[in-house]
Amino acid sequence: MKRYRNGEIWDFEHEVAVATNRQVILGLDGGTTSTVCICMPLMPFSDALPHPLPVLARAIAGCSNHNSVGETAARETLEQVMADVLSKSGYNRSAVRAVCLAVSGVNHPTDQQRILTWIGDIFPSHVKLYVRNDAVAALASGTMGKLHGCVLIAGTGTIAYGFTEDGREARAAGAGPVLGDWGSGYGIAAQALTAVIRAHDGRGAHTMLQSTILQTLGLSSADELIGWTYADPSWARIAALVPVVVSCAEAGDEVANKILKEAVQELALSVKAVVQRLGLCGEDGKNSFPLVMVGGVLEANQRWDIGREVMDSISKDYPGALPIRPKVEPAIGAALLAWNEFMKECVQDAYRR
Amino acid sequence: MKRYRNGEIWDFEHEVAVATNRQVILGLDGGTTSTVCICMPLMPFSDALPHPLPVLARAIAGCSNHNSVGETAARETLEQVMADVLSKSGYNRSAVRAVCLAVSGVNHPTDQQRILTWIGDIFPSHVKLYVRNDAVAALASGTMGKLHGCVLIAGTGTIAYGFTEDGREARAAGAGPVLGDWGSGYGIAAQALTAVIRAHDGRGAHTMLQSTILQTLGLSSADELIGWTYADPSWARIAALVPVVVSCAEAGDEVANKILKEAVQELALSVKAVVQRLGLCGEDGKNSFPLVMVGGVLEANQRWDIGREVMDSISKDYPGALPIRPKVEPAIGAALLAWNEFMKECVQDAYRR
Numbered sequence: 145m146k147r148y149r150n151g152e153i154w155d156f157e158h159e160v161a162v163a164t165n166r167q168v169i170l171g172l173d174g175g176t177t178s179t180v181c182i183c184m185p186l187m188p189f190s191d192a193l194p195h196p197l198p199v200l201a202r203a204i205a206g207c208s209n210h211n212s213v214g215e216t217a218a219r220e221t222l223e224q225v226m227a228d229v230l231s232k233s234g235y236n237r238s239a240v241r242a243v244c245l246a247v248s249g250v251n252h253p254t255d256q257q258r259i260l261t262w263i264g265d266i267f268p269s270h271v272k273l274y275v276r277n278d279a280v281a282a283l284a285s286g287t288m289g290k291l292h293g294c295v296l297i298a299g300t301g302t303i304a305y306g307f308t309e310d311g312r313e314a315r316a317a318g319a320g321p322v323l324g325d326w327g328s329g330y331g332i333a334a335q336a337l338t339a340v341i342r343a344h345d346g347r348g349a350h351t352m353l354q355s356t357i358l359q360t361l362g363l364s365s366a367d368e369l370i371g372w373t374y375a376d377p378s379w380a381r382i383a384a385l386v387p388v389v390v391s392c393a394e395a396g397d398e399v400a401n402k403i404l405k406e407a408v409q410e411l412a413l414s415v416k417a418v419v420q421r422l423g424l425c426g427e428d429g430k431n432s433f434p435l436v437m438v439g440g441v442l443e444a445n446q447r448w449d450i451g452r453e454v455m456d457s458i459s460k461d462y463p464g465a466l467p468i469r470p471k472v473e474p475a476i477g478a479a480l481l482a483w484n485e486f487m488k489e490c491v492q493d494a495y496r497r
Numbered sequence: 498m499k500r501y502r503n504g505e506i507w508d509f510e511h512e513v514a515v516a517t518n519r520q521v522i523l524g525l526d527g528g529t530t531s532t533v534c535i536c537m538p539l540m541p542f543s544d545a546l547p548h549p550l551p552v553l554a555r556a557i558a559g560c561s562n563h564n565s566v567g568e569t570a571a572r573e574t575l576e577q578v579m580a581d582v583l584s585k586s587g588y589n590r591s592a593v594r595a596v597c598l599a600v601s602g603v604n605h606p607t608d609q610q611r612i613l614t615w616i617g618d619i620f621p622s623h624v625k626l627y628v629r630n631d632a633v634a635a636l637a638s639g640t641m642g643k644l645h646g647c648v649l650i651a652g653t654g655t656i657a658y659g660f661t662e663d664g665r666e667a668r669a670a671g672a673g674p675v676l677g678d679w680g681s682g683y684g685i686a687a688q689a690l691t692a693v694i695r696a697h698d699g700r701g702a703h704t705m706l707q708s709t710i711l712q713t714l715g716l717s718s719a720d721e722l723i724g725w726t727y728a729d730p731s732w733a734r735i736a737a738l739v740p741v742v743v744s745c746a747e748a749g750d751e752v753a754n755k756i757l758k759e760a761v762q763e764l765a766l767s768v769k770a771v772v773q774r775l776g777l778c779g780e781d782g783k784n785s786f787p788l789v790m791v792g793g794v795l796e797a798n799q800r801w802d803i804g805r806e807v808m809d810s811i812s813k814d815y816p817g818a819l820p821i822r823p824k825v826e827p828a829i830g831a832a833l834l835a836w837n838e839f840m841k842e843c844v845q846d847a848y849r850r
Binding site: 211212251314317318321322334337338342346347375377382414421 | 564565604605608667668669670671672673674675676677687690691694695698699700718720721722723724726727728730735766767770771773774
């Protein structure tokens with residue numbers, strides 16, 4: 145177990161009564177804007193999950209994507225938020241049986257291994273540790289912990305991530321704005337800003353986005369958009385303009401409509417690529433599979449409903465796609481995933497004995 | 498004149514003999530990667546420029562784009578490089594008659610005014626000061642100081658900038674990668690990286706760019722591209738992949754060819770938008786005008802010559818476009834511009850008397 149770094153983060157453990165023999169699991173959702181950690185009791189294995197789900201505590205912290213904040217800050221954020229949730233729950237690390245960290249920026253086995261090493265230093269060696277991309281927690285939040293089907297996330301960023309029942313996985317997009325996540329909130333808004341510049345300098349058609357976006361941002365000329373755009377590199381700040389694009393499209397603006405239609409095609413394409421590669425639709429293309437849909441871009445807008453359009457496009461190719469809008473947050477999905485995996489390993493261990 | 502900040506930057510002036518009554522002009526080209534400043538003697542007014550041009554000294558410093566490095570750093574870089582070039586020339590500020598600062602990031606009158614205020618603090622009030630976008634220096638480097646015609650720059654970024662003989666001006670693009678500078682070196686390379694990701698995750702066609710780019714970057718899998726891309730936010734680092742895209746296109750790769758063809762259309766469109774808005778082509782569309790072409794993307798590649806393709810596309814619409822490849826650097830263009838404007842103002846002043 146880790147030597148306490150200045151003793152600070154885990155100091156609370158000295159004051160926690162180790163009396164109870166209750167066991168807990170942790171689920172963590174590390175997104176690009178915040179990190180949420182949930183502590184749940186280890187539930188007995190049964191077919192039906194209790195309702196409502198027993199959540200002992202919830203803690204929140206900043207970004208834990210190492211690509212955004214660097215490794216040291218990411219590691220400290222992860223450790224801090226896990227310590228916080230245990231402290232709030234009144235348990236210490238010896239009560240923990242399994243931890244699932246679903247963190248954005250986990251794109252490669254080396255990312256996974258690095259985080260496993262970090263948290264392996266924090267917990268006793270018998271604790272089961274699972275590290276995943278944050279999209280996996282979103283999938284699990286729709287399937288209540290089961291890794292099967294596909295999730296489409298479209299918020300500031302976008303990713304599609306899928307699993308077959310026998311454990312194969314595939315993803316599409318999720319590579320950030322430089323690398324073609326064009327259907328994301330950032331992608332939609334950046335296209336709209338671009339359309340304003342192009343209309344202004346004569347390269348593009350006139351669009352209602354010009355006056356609407358400038359008014360929304362309190363700018364008096366399209367030239368000022370350049371300074372505005374680069375003054376703050378946060379992707380979320382740009383993505384926040386999506387509702388403006390939707391309202392212009394609803395008002396009949398052709399440029400805004402084209403941007404949204406292209407985004408719909410991009411988002412549907414990500415899902416189709418994953419479904420195709422995993423064969424989730426079966427050989428005849430008609431098998432049913434869960435399709436979990438998450439994120440602000442997919443939530444019911446007014447008349448122009450991006451989520452519905454994406455679903456329509458996917459259903460044409462894969463009529464078996466069963467849309468699910470999760471009722472719990474991704475951190476709970478991560479905790480359920482940890483619980484599921486832990487149970488599976490226990491069963492396997494029992495057979496081996 | 499400015500109170501010396503700690504006396505450091507302008508200390509050399511105490512040691513400069515103020516004996517000569519020679520007068521000088523400064524031309525500064527502030528790009529996104531470096532800032533170059535040139536000191537030239539004030540040449541007598543004549544029809545023909547001396548050849549070679551008399552350059553007294555040249556100094557170089559880092560980035561002076563306030564959008565990239567912030568206002569304080571940008572200001573200090575500008576002041577330092579002007580002090581350096583005067584120190585090397587053996588003159589002090591009292592010898593300066595005119596200064597042209599052509600700085601990237603000057604997109605709006607407020608940008609211009611801010612820099613004018615900074616340098617107004619540095620020089621005596623009779624010194625003529627001109628602040629422009631750095632594209633203007635590139636134009637002047639092709640027209641030897643005359644503001645007429647259009648310049649197309651395509652390096653890491655891209656911009657088209659034009660002037661009519663009666664002083665109207667217009668620009669297109671130059672808004673950075675978020676805002677649709679798709680024909681830039683960065684734009685071309687980002688499209689190529691995107692094509693690799695999309696081929697890898699099933700959204701796009703197979704392309705030779707996959708193996709070639711991964712090999713160039715020393716990566717073993719397309720997943721690693723995500724970490725590579727966001728590890729360093731420098732646009733120039735991504736733009737450096739343009740030669741790889743060109744070589745794949747020359748080898749017949751369809752995806753790479755499509756990327757380059759789209760870039761050609763984008764670059765030509767920027768020029769056409771400027772020419773159209775300014776009416777540089779005259780009413781019948783056939784008037785001749787200088788078209789200065791600058792930047793790595795436009796320089797002769799092997800067989801796939803982006804600059805030639807752009808020129809072909811422009812010539813179809815505007816047969817009067819006269820391509821110019823400058824023989825002097827943009828900082829000299831800025832100095833010639835300062836000299837031209839200074840002469841014009843002297844003549845006007847003389848008439849007024």
